[in-house]
Amino acid sequence: MNRQCKTKYIFYGLGILILTLGISFTIHSNLGTSPFDALLVGLSKKVGLTVGSWEIVIALLLIFCNSLLKRKRPEFLGLITSCITGFGIDMWLFLLNHFITPEQWFTKFVFFGLGLIVIGLGTAIYLQTNFAPIPVDHLMLIIRELTGMSMMFSKTLIYLLFLKMAFIFNGPIGIGTIFTVCVGGPILNYFMPLVTKGLNTHTETNTATTSEKDKTHSV
Secondary structure, three states, rough: OOOOHHHHHHHHHHHHHHHHHHHHHHHHHHHOOHHHHHHHHHHHOOOOOOHHHHHHHHHHHHHHHHHHOOOOOOOOHHHHHHHHHHHHHHHHHHHHHOOOOOOHHHHHHHHHHHHHHHHHHHHHHHHHHHOOHHHHHHHHHHHHHHOOOOOHHHHHHHHHHHHHHHHHOOOOOOOHHHHHHHHHHHHHHOOOOOHHHHHHHHHHHHHHHHHHHHHHHHH
């Protein structure tokens, strides 16, 4: 495995780790989560299983949905990302529940605001690796491709879809959900070009370093 592939997987793992931390922050804030996460929490409380387990179940359903939209075979590779994401969410929630519990409004808003920013950053990082996107994010990319609209439009449209479903299962919908729907897309739209520039710079630096080493060895 060459250095470029290793770097890709490192950023992929880092992005998922950051993303799941952000999701756990918003859930733990008790101010409301993104519509998709609200659906997961609602299903967990109403039906059973952990939030992370429902991440995997819904992901499997979305894989077939994405397959129909693109008229291609199901891309089960995204299920790997969902499994890692589900595990990450359950891990972070376990740690947060045992060590930090926001009780005051100020602390809750700090948790939620930080979570929203971290989600945008983590999503941008792992999406830029172009490796097995979470099915819900893959759906976002498909909608952008089919409509020709921006990432912000695609993410907002998906939020509204899952918002209706979260209502059905009594998910944690609150003021935080409104903020997520309104600014979640713009935050991701803000981080995408920054992360792209950062990763390209990192790749170019590694390539240049490798070339210099090759020249040194060949002398």
